[in-house]
Amino acid sequence: MILETFPVGPLQCNCTILGDEEAHEAIVIDPGDEVSRIARRLRELGLKLKQILVTHAHIDHVGGALRLKQLTGAPIFFNENDVPLLKMMESQAGWIGIPTPETAPPDENLSEGLIVGLDRYPAEVIHTPGHTQGSVCLHIPSLKMLIAGDTLFAGSIGRTDLPGGNYPQIIDSIQTRLMLLSDETKVLPGHGPATTIGNERNGNPFLQPE
Ligand SMILES: [Zn+2]
Numbered sequence: 299m300i301l302e303t304f305p306v307g308p309l310q311c312n313c314t315i316l317g318d319e320e321a322h323e324a325i326v327i328d329p330g331d332e333v334s335r336i337a338r339r340l341r342e343l344g345l346k347l348k349q350i351l352v353t354h355a356h357i358d359h360v361g362g363a364l365r366l367k368q369l370t371g372a373p374i375f376f377n378e379n380d381v382p383l384l385k386m387m388e389s390q391a392g393w394i395g396i397p398t399p400e401t402a403p404p405d406e407n408l409s410e411g412l413i414v415g416l417d418r419y420p421a422e423v424i425h426t427p428g429h430t431q432g433s434v435c436l437h438i439p440s441l442k443m444l445i446a447g448d449t450l451f452a453g454s455i456g457r458t459d460l461p462g463g464n465y466p467q468i469i470d471s472i473q474t475r476l477m478l479l480s481d482e483t484k485v486l487p488g489h490g491p492a493t494t495i496g497n498e499r500n501g502n503p504f505l506q507p508e
Contacts, residue, residue: 353447380432428468
């Protein structure tokens with residue numbers, strides 16, 4: 299198993315390459331920027347890109363997806379509830395002062411319960427609206443791992459003041475969906491350091507009882 303997570307772009311979105319060195323296949327999650335670096339790393343590892351998975355359609359997560367598709371031929375998956383955010387790509391680029399990337403609707407809807415990813419390490423889609431309406435997390439039971447996008451961070455949660463954000467909804471998504479996972483489940487958030495479900499259940503200030 300190959301697992302590499304590295305921050306890309308001005309907002310340092312965590313991009314993840316998950317690869318199977320025997321099948322020579324990989325998925326890339328959240329290629330927000332630095333697409334040539336991601337493509338070069340896939341080539342170095344000798345991995346063919348199978349799917350581009352995007353946790354939500356904020357520019358720092360989706361910005362490089364179309365270019366990576368053009369370079370590799372891999373299909374783009376994200377939740378269709380985030381398609382409206384594509385129309386706001388220019389204003390999203392304005393927020394952080396970068397050129398507007400070309401984007402496109404998903405080839406496949408990353409819908410609740412869908413199984414995606416590698417044959418050996420399948421990932422189940424958990425729809426967790428709140429940061430955006432189309433935010434999803436990817437649970438990979440065989441690796442006891444959750445790719446959390448901007449829903450859950452180490453010691454924090456995703457912001458809900460941007461278009462499509464909803465605070466009660468993100469809390470509900472985390473409490474009723476993510477907190478069902480076991481304490482030892484490793485969490486790879488969309489920004490910042492990794493954590494575990496147990497650490498967040500016990501210490502995340504947004505998740506403690508009143
Ligand atoms: Zn975001």
